[in-house]
Amino acid sequence: MKPFTVLSLIPTGIGASFGGYAGDGAPATNLLACAADRLITHPNALNAATFFSRRPNVLYVEGYALDRFVEGDWALRMVCSNRIGLVVDRSAEHTLPSLLNVCNALRASAGLSITGVALTDAPVGARVVIGTNGVSSGEVENPGTLLDAAKKLVDGGAEAVAIACSLEGGDDELDENYLQGRGPDPIGGLEAILSHLVVSQLGIPAAHAPAELPWTPEGVVSPLVAAEACGSYLPCILLGLSHAPRCLPVENRKSGDLTSEDLDLLVAPYSCFGGAPMFACQRKKIPMLAVRENETVLSVHPEALGMEAIVVSSYLEAAGVILAMKEGISLASLRRPLAGVSR
Amino acid sequence: MIIHQTIPLPAPGEADILQALEAQEGTVLRWALTRIDPPLLDVILLA
DSSP: OOOOEEEEOOOTTSOOTTTSSSSTTHHHHHHHHHHSSEEEEOGGGTOBTTBOOOOTTEEEOOHHHHHHHHHTSEEEEOOSOOEEEEEEOGGGGGGHHHHHHHHHHHHHHHOOEEEEEEEOSSOOOEEEEEOGGGOEEEEESOHHHHHHHHHHHHHTTOSEEEEEEOEEOOOHHHHHHHHTTOSOOTTHHHHHHHHHHHHHHHOSOEEEEESSOSSOOOSSOOTTTGGGGSSOSSHHHHHHHHTOOEEEEGGGOOTTOBOGGGEEEEEEETTBOOBHHHHHHHHHTOOEEEETTSOOSOOBOTGGGTOOOEEESSHHHHHHHHHHHHHTOOSGGGSSSOOOOOO | OEEEEEEEOSSSSHHHHHHHHHTSSSEEEEEEEEEETTEEEEEEEEO
């Protein structure tokens, strides 16, 4: 039987009540993975600073690569492991000893292959921008220095790149709300931009963790962000990247590589259907599932865009829908009233 | 330089989005509709 493959998206920086904070999307993601044969998702659905919980059938794929994958431009190739290089922003040079301790700890305790660390020649200049509806985004003054450092690592044998930058800007009120588990992650959008840059230009798996946070969690914070009050932010991306699928142009695919033709279902919050993957799925007639309970600061619903989606109340219900689709049980037969077939 | 732009659209359809993206100078790293009425497109651009 064909493996049932699900793509679960929880866009970052939009205050998603599941997955908008620090690894709080992992339980829902892992639940969906229990129902599916394979589940593809992006780093921020799982990243929880020092913690990282990923079932073996969950594929950790950066957002830009996911966009290209769903469009049909890129394929994904499963690997046993990746050699990881770490790029550190020159502005965060003072954090280097603690970052090196994290790398060495994961080499010693988790057996990761971390091949090298490169400091950027100049400060990256990554700055938080807050857009419409409070959506978090960002700008980067010197992307070239980040790419140069990443390329050095790739030339030295790295197969995936972890990025640790210093992030500037932000807003005290947004930071405080975030620590209480309300509103968008102020740095989420900027982090996505930094990894999109490296993936788009070098075509390798990448993820970003702040070298240090622009705020200091004090006291007891919301459970949704508590992972960020427990130590370094780097371990989760190193663990994720260590098994991340490689991306390659679809024309170079081999047997066993995944393409958008393998995709059976997309799952996303009901209020954020305005992204590139949703438009691509609509065009390719890939079924979509919209989860109401995962609220965000947006109101971009599938109906308003003329998209067809199965709307469910929760991830618990979504897991049931996935099981039913995988096993070939009609969703209509699981609901009442059940209309009769007519000529 | 990577910049964030917010672009008003005449309608929230894919054709309008693609037209707006084609008008940008640089590489589009990410885009998303962040509002439907009136439609707004957020674009991250590598200029």
